[in-house]
Amino acid sequence: MRVLMISWEFPPVVVGGLGRHVHALARELVVAGHEVVVLSRAPTGSDSATHPTVVQTVDGVRVLRVAEDPPHLEFGADLVAWTLGMGHGLLRHALTALLPGWRPDVVHAHDWLVAHPAIALADVLGVPLVATLHATEAGRHSGWLPGPMNRQVHSTEWWLARRADEVITCSVAMHDEVAALHDLDPAGVHVVHNGIDVRRWRSRGSAPGPATATQPGPRLVYFGRLEYEKGVQDLVAALPRIRRRHPGTRLLIAGTGTQRAMLDERVATHRVRRSVDFLGHLPDAELTALLRAADAVVLPSRYEPFGIVALEAAAAGATLVASTAGGLGELVRDGETGLGFAPGDVAGLADAVGRALADPRAARRRARAARARLRTEFAWPVIAARTAAIYAGARAAGPRELPRPKIPTGNLFDRQS
Incomplete structure (x- = not known):
């Protein structure tokens, strides 16, 4: 099949796990014999002079990287306007630089930010539209x-x-959430997990900076975006309790995000400044080494559609302690492939970390079980085959005029109970 994927991020433009997912899925579909074109964008804040539109081939995938248009729109300050501008640029370049000589069999949109160009192209071309919703705003x-x-x-x-x-x-978890929030027939919503390439996480290099320090005591690692829903503030709050049971425990935080200042305040409030190191963004090799050196990788998310970081930590052989939020509860099976706790439960988080640190032998056994699971349920060839089957079964219903949805007041999840 000829597949047109539309994504607002694609390496090296990476904001979160979505970009890596699209890259790996596209690459694996090509290996399976499909022809894949990815329509994506240049880095935020660039323009056609610094980052002109280009067509590249990456791992057998043809990538059309579209330059930002001239209007001064900022992702953070003008999100909706910026998204509309990006969509206009993607659509214009697809129509002029790609489609005159190439026609896809299916359009695959990744998340709401590319809704406008994806719907327009599917309508114009008369081909099926497949949409992956990686998260929801609610x-x-x-x-x-x-x-x-x-x-x-x-x-x-x-x-x-x-x-x-x-x-x-x-x-x-996302299947149920999306079906309820968007009034879909649950039987018509597919579940296809994210995947992992275990080979990427075999690095045996040395861990960076503070992780190689000689201070005694266990090392806890969090890696990912520094956003409120990731729950890092709960991990910081739990650290004093953990340190009372396991003196000298240090917390190493790898990643960037909008909540760094808030986390600095929480570190000061809980008086653990000397026990927490913010490492910022780490290259893959350094991150792998950091995970391998950790006594436990802690993922305290309050909201997590999937949790690809759990797969990455498992691939590195790390001991996993994670909340049961969303997809994390499916990936980290309590007592089998890691230890779990309820989202936002600081005492439960501290207890789970304490149990992991108290029995390293059991922790290593769970880590081996987590890594073994990656080669079956979460291997990219399996994920690509499931996705291709959905493409093959998709039938174009054609353009549809839809009314604006009525948005209930209050908490939308209350409607689901």
């Missing part, structure tokens, strides 16, 4: 849509989900 805010922008994003998600001929989610 989910990021624990069921609430507190402001106009949140409601705008939610309604765009609804539009994409309702217009798509097939909808894919990355976990059972």
Whole structure:
């Protein structure tokens, strides 16, 4: 099949796990014999002079990287306007530089940010539209849509989900969430997990900076985006309790995000400044070494559609302690492939970490079980085959005019109970 994937991130433009997912999926589909073109963007804040539109081939995947248009729009300050501008640029370049000589059999949209160009192209070409919803706006805010922008994003998600001929989610938790929030028949929503390439995480290099220090005591590692829904503030709050049971425990935080200042405040409030190191963004080799050197990798998310970081930690052979939020509860099986605790439960988090540190032998056994599971359920050839089967079964229903969704007041998750 000829597949046109549309994604707002694709390496080296990476914001979170979505970009890596699209890259790996596209590459594996090519290995399986499909022809894949990815329509994506240049880095935020660039323009056609610094980063002109180019067509490249990456791992057998043809990538059309579209330059940002001239208007001064900022991702953080003008999210919806910026997204519309990006969508216009993607659509214009697809029509002029790609489609005159090439026609896809299916359009695959990844998340709400590419809803406009994906729907337009599927409508114009008359081909099936497949949409993967990697997260929801309501989910990021624990069921609430507190402001106009949140409601705008939610309604765009609804539009994409309702217009798509097939909808894919990355976990059972996301399947239920998406079906309920967007009024979809649950039987028509597919679950296809994210995958992992275990070979990428075999590095045996030395860990960076503070992780190689000689201070005695266990090392806890968090890696990922520094955002409120990731729950790092709960891990910081639990650290004093953990240190009372396991003196000298240090917390190493790898990643960047909008909540760094808040986390600095929490570190000061809980008086653990000397026990916490912020490492920022780490190259893959250094991150792998850091994970391998950890006594436990802790993933305290309050909201997590899937949790690809759990797969990455398992691939590195790390001991996993994770909340049961969303997809994490499916990936980290308590007592089997790691230890779990309820999202936001600081005491439960501290207890789970304490149990992991108290019995290293059992922790290593769980880590081996987690890594072994990656080669069956989460291997990219399996993920690509499932996705290709959805493509093959998709039928184009054609353009549809949909009304604006009615957005209930209050917590949207209350409607699901």
